[in-house]
């Protein structure tokens with residue numbers, strides 16, 4: 001069977017990663033969470049006080065960053081490592097969510113991440129989720145999905161996810177963070193968040209996870 005690239009882009013917290021993970025498992029594909037990569041860069045920049053407006057500092061920092069994914073069989077998930085350290089839990093915290101979109105605007109950061117993502121998917125057989133996969137990373141992806149959902153539903157889902165990790169965050173704060181990130185992500189100059197012309201629109205506001213997975217798998221069937 002032909003191996004393809006499945007690009008899943010869209011707004012924050014509309015179920016991209018949950019859907020992408022299940023689709024990848026169903027097809028025996030690798031799942032790559034590109035948001036985790038931008039979050040890991042953000043963690044490094046914060047820890048090392050990298051100035052986003054100083055291209056040399058940014059470049060030097062990027063040269064020192066190594067991001068990789070490793071499967072954790074116990075948790076049954078791919079986890080992100082920054083310079084050999086497992087940062088999966090740390091990068092999901094609110095202080096990272098509050099800074100990540102500002103870091104993701106920086107041209108040098110995007111170019112480094114996009115190049116690494118293209119390398120990771122060069123053999124195809126991947127499901128990649130993010131904001132610019134179908135437009136910038138793999139404009140030739142065989143299946144492109146653009147996910148959205150109403151912001152209140154997204155905020156509630158995000159709150160539940162954080163609660164499961166014992167982080168109790170107020171709904172208004174989460175909603176404000178989602179709206180702020182969506183605005184920065186979709187208005188930046190370099191590879192902004194937007195629906196590719198050939199992406200299928202998937203509004204998950206009233207859908208179950210199973211229905212979302214089925215939607216994507218249906219689009220895949222005709223391409224492999």
Ligand code: C5P
Pocket residue numbers: 012013034035036038039100101102104129130131132133181182185
């Ligand atoms: O997917 P997640 O919500 O974890 O992504 C965190 C942030 O990383 C996004 O809000 C966005 O600023 C950035 N991002 C990006 N391009 C991607 C994936 C994520 O700019 N491909």
